[in-house]
Amino acid sequence: MKKQNVVIISAICLVLIFVLGSYFYKHQRSKRLGFMAKENASIFVREHSPTYGSDDAKVYIVEFFDPACETCRDFYHPVKNLMAANPGKMKHVMRYAPFHDGSDFVVKMLEAARKQGKYRETLEVMYKYQPHWASHHNPQPQLLWRVLPEAGVNIEQIRKDMNDPEIAKLIEQDLADAKTLNVRKTPEFFVNGKPLPSFGFAQLKELVETELQANY
């Protein structure tokens, strides 16, 4: 056999092993997570987690997010519309993965606003002004104090409530679950415990539709 052919065939074999290996790994991961979702659902949905949608829903979107993450911001309205398109059938579980500097401070604000029943409004204000306060080189969550009144919250109460140790415990639990589920980037979505095959809104929508068909 010519030497050149040996090289070419070896290269093809290596690439083939790589592709098969990644297919196998993704398949295994999906199976393992599906098993975890059945046997140990609380890793995905904790009692403390804020949720949108119906309690009778059979399709759960679990999102690990960070208020300072741009991609999470981009997904916010598309996911909201997807929920609105399937009323009563879906539930959106919000889990925290505050990976950016200063994000845990913002999550604490958000949780404090939740006590006033203004969770969604506050999150929307945070996303709206995200380019101003969430620069990666110089995050300034303090700037949020100026815009939070737009959400109709009592600022003084938030300043008091956000230091509640319960909130710190909640964030810690979410981060621990994120680690268990190997969430290293935000946003990370799980639909009924299944991970996205690859990242993107189209993939999320497709997975949701598959689950809707399987459950209704």
Next chain:
Amino acid sequence: MSHIDKMDNSNWTILFICWMIASISTLGSLFFSEIMKFPPCVLCWYQRICLFPLVLILLTGLFSFDKSVVKFALPLAIAGWFIAFYHNLLYSGIIPESIQPCGKGVSCTEDYINLFGILTIPMLSLIAFSTIVILLFILKRRLPT
């Protein structure tokens, strides 16, 4: 004539083994970062800078069996070996973690994979670079200057 041919053949094979090691390491490192989603730390990136070009440089040498390939591949392999060696010192705690150069988020000493208690990712890298360096040195000595 046939003696020289045989000599050439085994030299080519040594180079081929070097290329295989570099290719397997490259694909393996891509598997860790792109498929298993382990974020590569700073030191891993420096080692990758030395490793990835080796695949192409050695490949070029294989196709025309150009003997000067050793001259071009060795500096990369040696530089990679030193970084891998340093990384292993950090990893095993011989150099304290406080002087590690990694930023927040990705630690150079986080244990992602640990086979048989010794085969960590930095260890795999060190083994690969060591083998490549040794083989290239052997090749260097065998080649007529």
